[in-house]
Amino acid sequence: MAKSAQFESDAFVGKKPDMTPSTAHLLMDEDTRTSSFSLNKRSMVLDEDxxxxxxxxxxxxxxxxSNVSLPRMLTCHHSFCQPCIDRLYSAAKAQRSTNPTPLRCLPLSIPVSAVIISCPVCKGAFIATDENVKKLPTDHRIVQLMDFVxxxxxxxxxxxxxxxxxxxxxxDQCIQPICxxxxxxxxxxxxxxxxxxxxDAMVKYSPVLDNLVTxxxxxxxxxxxxxxxxxxxVKNVELVKVDLLGQVRSCVSKMRDLLNAREKALVAKVHQQTGMERNKLQEKSKQLxxxxxxxxxxxNKLRExxxxxxxxxxxxxxxxVRECRSEPRLRVREVDDGIMTTFYLNxxxxxxxxxxxxxxxDVVSKVQTTSAKVKPQRNNFLYRSSSFR
Incomplete structure (x- = not known):
């Protein structure tokens, strides 16, 4: 692993290419050059994943x-978790058991049961025993990075x-985050x-956003x-609806009663007028x-x-017959052109x-004010003004 202060470049995104002072001096003035250098410094954004x-x-x-599974560092400075190192050691011991030939060129202080483990990253080999596998040092650089994150x-x-x-x-001119x-x-x-x-923008606009949230x-x-x-x-409208329907039915019912009474009177008059005319015509019919x-x-008698x-x-x-015919002529009407009497409804x-x-x-409505109108404050909405400069 590289040193703790040197992160590999593919762990970062958005890094702006370096610009030498001489090139910057040729392309821009002092203020612009200072702003460009600050952009170079701020454009280091960590891709956490x-x-x-x-x-x-x-x-x-x-x-x-984690604190339970700490990183253990091999002699090549590559770090792995303890369970993986134990599995590597167990695999090396199993292979050693199939080939019991002692390792050559080992110091006398190394136990005969020692095995050689290869680093999974750099393939570097180191001698491992039951004792030193359990006492591998903790990679405190990674622990510090874990604590930092x-x-x-x-x-x-x-x-x-x-x-x-x-x-x-x-x-700040457009009030918009940009890349x-x-x-x-x-x-x-x-x-x-x-x-x-x-x-800096979040620090500047946080009070405005807080006021807006409030x-x-x-x-x-x-x-x-x-x-x-x-x-x-809405509930009151339903109650008013029921009351209005009752009033409408009551009012129309009164009018309906009056119309029914008038209808009965007209029907009775029709029966009376037509009855009188029928009786008169029946009397005339009897006379005729x-x-x-x-x-x-x-x-018949005269003919006989x-x-x-x-x-x-x-x-x-x-x-x-002459005496009978000398009597006034029997007439149904004064003008006896027809005997039909016509009735019509006026x-x-x-x-x-x-x-x-x-x-x-009619049903009319009347607006009643029940509460004050909502008057939202819009003084602190995000807009560009001199207070932000």
Missing amino acids: RFEDRFLRCNVCKARF RHTDRYTVTFCSVHRLPLNFFC RNCTANSHKEADGHLVIDLE EMEAESICLEEKLICLESV TDRRQMLVEKT AKDKSMIEEMFKIHQE TQDEATLASRINNFC
């Missing part, structure tokens, strides 16, 4: 080192949707954009009260029937007397009454 896989996990079993706040790395690089900068490539393309300082570090929570509480009030109003019957009888040459009887009947007020019925009563 790759860092953990490279330094904080065993290279054999890929288990993460454990005591460091964990942030979610957000990547730029355009360049797929971490958003580790902030454009390293954005600082050289759409958010150039030469175009008037002020690029600052994302952490106002949003206050507005949320106010809206919740409004919702409770609206629920009560009696006169016709008398004329028929006289006609004439046929039998009954002179006296014939002229007697003739005299009776509906001259029907249109006016229908219009009044259509406009009879």
Whole structure:
């Protein structure tokens, strides 16, 4: 493993290429050069997953080192967990048992049961015994890295949707987090954009965000009260609906009773008028029937007397017929052109009454204020102003 202060380059992302002072002096002025150097310094963003896989996990079993499973360092400075080292030692002992020939060129102080273990990374060999396998030193560099990661706040790395690089900068002009490539393309300082570090932006805008959260929570509480009030109003509307329906039915029922009474009166009048006319016509019909019957009888008697040459009887009947016909003519009407009487319903007020019925009563609404209106404060929303400069 490399020294603890030298992390391998593939454990980091977003590192900006180095720029020598001479090149920077040729390309930009003093202020721009200072800003560029600060960007170089701030653009080191740690990829925690790759860092953990490279330094904080065993290279054999890929288990993460912990206080229970500490990293044990071999003589080649590569570290593994104790269970993996024990398995390597057991495998070497098993192979040694199949070939009991003593190891050559070993100091006399080395036990005969010693075996040779090869490092899984560099393939370097070292002599191992039961005693020194259990006493391998702990790799305190990895322990320090574990402690550093454990005591460091964990942030979610957000990547730029355009360049797929971490958003580790902030454009104060646009109030927008940006990546390293954005600082050289759409958010150039030469175009008037002020690029600052994302952490500095969080420190700067945290009070504004806190105020915004407070106002949003206050507005949320106010809206919740409004919702409770609206629920009560909805229930009240249902009660008002029932009451209004009762009033409508009662009012229309009264009108219906009046119309029913008027209907009964009109029906009675129809029966009365038509009944009187029928009786009158029946009386006239009886008179006409009696006169016709008398004329028929006289006609038959006169014809019979004439046929039998009954002179006296014939002229007697003739005299009776003349007297009967000399009476005033029986008339049904003064103008006897027809005897049919026509009845009709006078509906001259029907249109006016229908219009009044259509406009009879109405349901109107009246707005009542139940609580104060919500007036959200918008003074501290994120927008660019002189207070942020």
